[in-house]
Amino acid sequence: METHKQLTIGLFGFGVVGEGLYKVLQQTPSLNAAIKKICIKNYGKKRNAPASLFTTDKDELLNDHDINVIVEVIDDADAAFHIVTTALKNGKNVVSASKKMIAEHLPFLLELQQQTGRSFLYESAACASIPVIRNLEEYYDNDLLHSIKAIVNGSTNFILTKIFEEGLDFKQALVLAQQLGFAESNPKLDVEGYDAVNKWTLLLAHAYGIIESPENILFNGIQNIHTSDAVVAKAKNQQIKLVAQAQKIKNGKVSAFVLPQFVKQNDHLAFVKNEYNGVVIESGFADKQFFYGKGAGSFPTASAVLSDIAALRYQYKYEYKKLYHHQPHELSNAVFLRVYVSFDDIAFVPRERFEWIEEWHAQEERKYLIGVVSFDELKENNWWKENNTSLILTPDPVIEDIEIRKLKKKSLELAGIL
Amino acid sequence: METHKQLTIGLFGFGVVGEGLYKVLQQTPSLNAAIKKICIKNYGKKRNAPASLFTTDKDELLNDHDINVIVEVIDDADAAFHIVTTALKNGKNVVSASKKMIAEHLPFLLELQQQTGRSFLYESAACASIPVIRNLEEYYDNDLLHSIKAIVNGSTNFILTKIFEEGLDFKQALVLAQQLGFAESNPKLDVEGYDAVNKWTLLLAHAYGIIESPENILFNGIQNIHTSDAVVAKAKNQQIKLVAQAQKIKNGKVSAFVLPQFVKQNDHLAFVKNEYNGVVIESGFADKQFFYGKGAGSFPTASAVLSDIAALRYQYKYEYKKLYHHQPHELSNAVFLRVYVSFDDIAFVPRERFEWIEEWHAQEERKYLIGVVSFDELKENNWWKENNTSLILTPDPVIEDIEIRKLKKKSLELAGIL
Numbered sequence: 001m002e003t004h005k006q007l008t009i010g011l012f013g014f015g016v017v018g019e020g021l022y023k024v025l026q027q028t029p030s031l032n033a034a035i036k037k038i039c040i041k042n043y044g045k046k047r048n049a050p051a052s053l054f055t056t057d058k059d060e061l062l063n064d065h066d067i068n069v070i071v072e073v074i075d076d077a078d079a080a081f082h083i084v085t086t087a088l089k090n091g092k093n094v095v096s097a098s099k100k101m102i103a104e105h106l107p108f109l110l111e112l113q114q115q116t117g118r119s120f121l122y123e124s125a126a127c128a129s130i131p132v133i134r135n136l137e138e139y140y141d142n143d144l145l146h147s148i149k150a151i152v153n154g155s156t157n158f159i160l161t162k163i164f165e166e167g168l169d170f171k172q173a174l175v176l177a178q179q180l181g182f183a184e185s186n187p188k189l190d191v192e193g194y195d196a197v198n199k200w201t202l203l204l205a206h207a208y209g210i211i212e213s214p215e216n217i218l219f220n221g222i223q224n225i226h227t228s229d230a231v232v233a234k235a236k237n238q239q240i241k242l243v244a245q246a247q248k249i250k251n252g253k254v255s256a257f258v259l260p261q262f263v264k265q266n267d268h269l270a271f272v273k274n275e276y277n278g279v280v281i282e283s284g285f286a287d288k289q290f291f292y293g294k295g296a297g298s299f300p301t302a303s304a305v306l307s308d309i310a311a312l313r314y315q316y317k318y319e320y321k322k323l324y325h326h327q328p329h330e331l332s333n334a335v336f337l338r339v340y341v342s343f344d345d346i347a348f349v350p351r352e353r354f355e356w357i358e359e360w361h362a363q364e365e366r367k368y369l370i371g372v373v374s375f376d377e378l379k380e381n382n383w384w385k386e387n388n389t390s391l392i393l394t395p396d397p398v399i400e401d402i403e404i405r406k407l408k409k410k411s412l413e414l415a416g417i418l
Numbered sequence: 419m420e421t422h423k424q425l426t427i428g429l430f431g432f433g434v435v436g437e438g439l440y441k442v443l444q445q446t447p448s449l450n451a452a453i454k455k456i457c458i459k460n461y462g463k464k465r466n467a468p469a470s471l472f473t474t475d476k477d478e479l480l481n482d483h484d485i486n487v488i489v490e491v492i493d494d495a496d497a498a499f500h501i502v503t504t505a506l507k508n509g510k511n512v513v514s515a516s517k518k519m520i521a522e523h524l525p526f527l528l529e530l531q532q533q534t535g536r537s538f539l540y541e542s543a544a545c546a547s548i549p550v551i552r553n554l555e556e557y558y559d560n561d562l563l564h565s566i567k568a569i570v571n572g573s574t575n576f577i578l579t580k581i582f583e584e585g586l587d588f589k590q591a592l593v594l595a596q597q598l599g600f601a602e603s604n605p606k607l608d609v610e611g612y613d614a615v616n617k618w619t620l621l622l623a624h625a626y627g628i629i630e631s632p633e634n635i636l637f638n639g640i641q642n643i644h645t646s647d648a649v650v651a652k653a654k655n656q657q658i659k660l661v662a663q664a665q666k667i668k669n670g671k672v673s674a675f676v677l678p679q680f681v682k683q684n685d686h687l688a689f690v691k692n693e694y695n696g697v698v699i700e701s702g703f704a705d706k707q708f709f710y711g712k713g714a715g716s717f718p719t720a721s722a723v724l725s726d727i728a729a730l731r732y733q734y735k736y737e738y739k740k741l742y743h744h745q746p747h748e749l750s751n752a753v754f755l756r757v758y759v760s761f762d763d764i765a766f767v768p769r770e771r772f773e774w775i776e777e778w779h780a781q782e783e784r785k786y787l788i789g790v791v792s793f794d795e796l797k798e799n800n801w802w803k804e805n806n807t808s809l810i811l812t813p814d815p816v817i818e819d820i821e822i823r824k825l826k827k828k829s830l831e832l833a834g835i836l
Contacts, residue, residue: 024703027562030744129704131557139549139725144445268710271689285442285721286547292686292708303703307557314737326448 005068005313007033010061010092012083013074014040014047014054017097017124020302021073022049033069033309037061041074062086069312070094071305077101084109088116095308097301099125100189103198103214106205110320119317124304126199127152127277130293131307136206136281137318144284147247148207152199154275154296155183155190156222156242161273164239169227182275182296193221193242196258200244205320207246208254209328217331218379219258224390228366229342238262239270240392249400253332255375261393262340333375336399340392341384342368348387353377355404356411372399372407423486423731425451428479428510430501431492432458432465432472435515435542438720439491440467443727451487451727455479480504487730488512489723495519502527506534513726515719517543518607521616521632524623528738537735542722544617545570545695548711549725554624554699555736562702565665566625570617570676572693572714573601573608574640574660579691582657587645600693600714611639611660614676618662623738625664626672627746635749636797637676642808646784647760656680657688658810667818671750673793679811680758751793754817758810759802760786766805771795773822774829790817790825 009025011018018038025033038053039061047054061067062083070087072080072094080098087094089112096102102109102122113120123133127150136148151157155177162173174191177183189195197219204210204217222242233240241263246256263270268290272278277295282288294300322328336355343349344366351357357371378384384391399407427443429436436456443451456471457479465472479485480501488505490498490512498516505512507530514520520527520540531538541551545568554566569575573595580591592609595601607613615637622628622635640660651658659681664674681688686708690696695713700706712718740746754773761767764785769775775789796802802809817825 020703129707131553134557135549135553138729139552268689271686283721285438285717285724287712287715287718289547290708290710292710294705297705299703300705303701306703311556319732321448 009035009069010067011038012072016298017073017301020298072096093119096122097124099198103201121308124301127295129300146282149245150279151272153196158182158275193219209322254329255335334401335375337397338394342390427453427487428485429456430490434716435491435719438716490514511537514540515542517616521619539726542719545713547718564700567663568697569690571614576600576693611637627740672747673753752819753793755815756812760808
């Protein structure tokens, strides 16, 4: 058999993922990969590895000519950016798990890959153990992607599952998630949707060749979901999920967002419970595909990092085929969304900015409406995130620009107004 | 950007898959792949492609030095074998969809790949649009696979779904499947499990490095499933599926088979309905993964063939890593299976060959028992397929050799015999 490149690794970070990776590498000698040095922040802690492996000097790794692979699994986005870019410039291949850093610096990192010709792999940054980047990049390369819908954040999905199945309120569910290690002590990144939109930025690049800064993508988290919203969902035989979605619309562009959404029981995403992730891909030829697996945790993350390391033996690189070899897609705001909005007081909901309203429900404590609102309205204003207001998309929420008049007329007729 | 190899294709077969592929290639010019010639059996039929593309002379393709890729999607296993082997020997890369041919000739085809150094890809032969071979080969390369369980045959899954959900009997469901194009006019290959075990042969090679002839794998189809079996399943809140399964056992070997199985509602495979396929992979680090998609049909198959063609631009080859770079696994018969057996007359069921029997049920027309039987007993005898007897595995059916005594004692105690 052919022999493959010997990989000599410099590892940044020895937290749960780094240590998991160290153990996994020891159990897979066939990989022909060895960690030469591990850079940590401080020597203080006791580590389950020989002391001689550790250093606090990053240049000991970045300037070592023997080291041909830098693996970075640290928690500091700025430091990660410095490490990744220096390593690429120094001619090393790089594996990173820093979704936030990659999402925020993607254009620069693309340029650097082209300049240096080095591999930069980050499968673990999207859905941990689900090989979604690799499959989008390789397998759906030539197939027309109609849409991709996913649950990409395990913490929020765990919290929503507990609210839904055990009737916990948001705070109780969050505390439980923290106790079980599914949410950070500062949960803002997960709970308010930042983590999900960072991951979505990466997947938009590989699915559609769209390079967009996360702050330009419409998103929210689950911080405003009420137990009463779960009650409404249950009555409709639906669930509430934080859904990242992108779909091709008739103008040839792509509508994309990360928002809470009502999901029907027969939707594949309804199958995704607790800390799991799931991705549904609809395409012209392969039809509907569903990938499901653990989206967080030390071993699932380490396993994805390891698969990237293994791919380096074969000089694997992302080709960003949708970006460079096809006509890349663009994002479009020219759509409308059918939304559920629950609120304490109607004064906080600007009814006049809705295209039309289909349902009103006044319950004792909490009220809600269902109506249609433009994408731009949500993108440009924040009333729907404020004053304890909760906005959740209805199933199949996207209404295209060209359909809006006809639907509006029909809706007003139904209401007896026209 | 780098330029990639121009692919000049010789296509064998212009049935639904071949024609689907032709259309798809016309819609993806970015692939840099063109069909130069199409070999068909006879000129008789009207074809939706220029007449100048067609020939009935296979050597026109196999001996053409311009043609660097042979794609073979014909229905004749012997002819496919000749085409694939000749093409590889002539220095061409080959994409094939002939599961039966590949399963039966895998050792020789492995040798030929090593001798010629050419690529031989066959993703569409396993689960059509689900990229399971590629993921097993690439992504789970270094992860310890505890088990892989799958529904790999769409026709039988369609029939079982109809029996289960609409109360049809086997024959009615089969006729419906044939009317809808989900089963061949001669359904034996699908219905009796031959197609499933052929696919399982391929997946065993990529999952575990096991190279075994399909006839040496314990298998059956769904031809003996009765509506009354579906009634029992429903009463237990379970479904019946034709499950292909392989799992590591404590002796370090692998237990593998393709048999009908009761599946609990919370099993991922219960989610797989109608003509869809699904694969559940349990591994040491990535935990549980689930892949779901269309396992048959012209476009899903064509899309998998296309992904293989696309991979040839990058000189992609299966490395058969589990076989060549790891210690390959072996199959083991040293297990016992907990089975449900339904029958018309107990005279046809050799009770004395069971390790023990846990349940007896005598209903008006059809009776059944649940008991434990050795793997060898099923492998060496056929009573369980004959005389209208139906054998279905219970959920988690595998009992290891080393557990059998303890379990037997416990079971006899429960029955009041010990």
